[in-house]
Amino acid sequence: MKKFTLLLCFLSCVLGYAQxxxxxxxxxxxxxxxxxxxxxxxxxxxxxxxxxxxxxKAVYWYEKAANQGDPRSQTRLGIFYYKGQGAEQSxxxxxxxxxxxxxxxxxxxxxxxxxxYYKGQGVPQSDSKAVExxxxxxxxxxxxxxxxxxxxxxxxxxxxxxxxxxxMWFEKAAAQGDIDAQxxxxxxxxxxxxxxxxxxKAVVWYEKAANQGDKEAQLLLGLCYQxxxxxxxxxxxxxxxxEKACKNFNKRACELLEKxxx
Numbered sequence: 016m017k018k019f020t021l022l023l024c025f026l027s028c029v030l031g032y033a034q035x036x037x038x039x040x041x042x043x044x045x046x047x048x049x050x051x052x053x054x055x056x057x058x059x060x061x062x063x064x065x066x067x068x069x070x071x072k073a074v075y076w077y078e079k080a081a082n083q084g085d086p087r088s089q090t091r092l093g094i095f096y097y098k099g100q101g102a103e104q105s106x107x108x109x110x111x112x113x114x115x116x117x118x119x120x121x122x123x124x125x126x127x128x129x130x131x132y133y134k135g136q137g138v139p140q141s142d143s144k145a146v147e148x149x150x151x152x153x154x155x156x157x158x159x160x161x162x163x164x165x166x167x168x169x170x171x172x173x174x175x176x177x178x179x180x181x182x183m184w185f186e187k188a189a190a191q192g193d194i195d196a197q198x199x200x201x202x203x204x205x206x207x208x209x210x211x212x213x214x215x216k217a218v219v220w221y222e223k224a225a226n227q228g229d230k231e232a233q234l235l236l237g238l239c240y241q242x243x244x245x246x247x248x249x250x251x252x253x254x255x256x257x258e259k260a261c262k263n264f265n266k267r268a269c270e271l272l273e274k275x276x277x
Contacts, residue, residue, distance in 0.1 A: 037065060038056075038059065038065045038066055041055055041056045041059070042056065045076060045079065048079075048083070050080050050083050050085050050088075053076045053077075053079045053080035053083075053085075053088070054076070054077070054080045054085060054087065054088050056076045057072075057073045057074075057075075057076035057077040057079075057080065057088065057091065058073075060072040060073040060076065061073035061091075069101070070095065070100045070101025070102075071101045071102075072101075073091075073095070073101055074092065074095050074100075074101035074102045077091050077092040077095065078092055081112060081115070084115075084119070086115070086116040086119045086120075086121035086124055087116070087121065087123075089112045089113075089115045089116040089119075089121075089124060090112070090113060090116045090121060090123050090124040090127060092112045093108075093109045093110070093111075093112035093113040093116070093124070093127060094109070094127070096108040096109040096112065097109035097127070097136075105137075106131065106136035106137035107137040108137070109127075109131065109136070109137055110128065110131045110136065110137030110138050111137070112124075113127040113128040113131060114128055116128075117148060117151075120151075120155075122151075122152040122155040122156075122157035122160065123152070123157065123159075125148045125149070125151045125152035125155075125157070125160065126148070126149060126152045126157055126159050126160040126163070128148045129144075129145040129146070129147075129148035129149040129152070129160065129163065130145070130163070132144040132145040132148065133145035133163075133172075141173075142167070142172045142173030143173045143174075144173075145163075145167070145172075145173055146164065146167050146172075146173035146174050147173075148160075149163045149164040149167065150164060153184065153187075156187075156191075158187075158188045158191035158192065158193040158196070159188070159193060161184045161185075161187045161188035161191075161193070161196065162184070162185065162188035162189075162193045162195045162196035162199070164184045165180075165181045165182070165183070165184030165185040165187075165188065165196060165199065166181070166195075166199065168180040168181040168184065169181035169185075169199065169203075169208075177209075178203070178208040178209030179209045180209075181199075181203065181208075181209055182200065182203050182208075182209035182210050183209075184196075185199050185200040185203065186200060189220060189223070192227070194224050194227045194228075194229045194232070195224075195229075197220045197221075197223045197224035197227075197229075197232070198220070198221065198224040198229055198231060198232040198235075200220045201216075201217045201218070201219075201220030201221040201224065201232065201235070202217070202235075204216040204217040204220065205217035205235075205244075213245075214239065214244040214245030215245045215246075216245075217239070217244075217245055218236065218239050218244075218245035218246050221235050221236040221239065222236055225256060225259070228263065230260045230263035230264065230265040230268065231260075231265065233256050233257070233259045233260035233263060233265070233268070234256070234257060234260040234265050234267060234268040234271070236256045237252075237253045237254070237255070237256030237257035237259075237260060237268070237271075238253070238257075238271075240252040240253035240256065241253035241257075241275075250275075253275070254272075254275060257271055257272050257275065258272055
């Protein structure tokens with residue numbers, strides 16, 4: 016046992032030194048302008064892999080790579096400005112970096128640019144421009160963009176309202192595991208909008224989103240069990256999901272949970 020413990024300590028030290036060498040090697044290459052090294056160094060600082068986690072240093076290296084035209088780094092830099100992590104919060108700068116990436120055809124950058132237009136953050140609010148960018152990213156199979164595009168069709172924002180088109184995009188995104196799309200597709204089945212009404216299929220999709228932690232899907236799944244829609248009535252299962260939603264900071268779920276108590 017002692018030998019095994021010593022071996023683990025030895026391996027840990029070796030890996031530690033190896034990681035340190037890797038980081039030092041990245042710093043040397045990044046300092047010489049190597050874009051990939053700059054991007055990798057930024058990722059390491061962002062995640063705290065092999066170095067002390069630092070959003071400021073992540074921003075520093077992302078900006079180096081972004082200024083050389085790397086669209087992934089431009090998008091990540093935009094996100095840091097959007098959230099105000101490692102840099103002073105600025106929707107304007109976020110939108111500028113998203114646009115640079117978007118204009119290069121980078122799907123995530125296009126999606127984020129669409130969100131800026133949808134919310135009027137850093138750019139004048141425009142549903143039509145939001146949809147334009149989401150369409151570009153959705154055509155590249157970007158799940159978040161497909162989900163957002165589906166929502167735009169569902170609400171008729173920036174496009175002519177169409178339940179059928181909404182469902183088509185929700186299905187594409189849901190199949191890729193997008194939580195919002197799974198929940199919204201479930202609601203389409205529950206209400207019979209754009210698809211044949213089916214409580215059973217609604218439950219299937221609510222459960223997929225609920226299992227990924229979506230608090231609204233957890234509540235709605237609980238209601239399905241409470242009302243016996245798409246599943247056999249079960250007070251225990253209803254309580255289980257409503258309680259999960261409440262613990263997930265869903266206010267409506269907490270209110271319902273109080274009413275469900277004997």
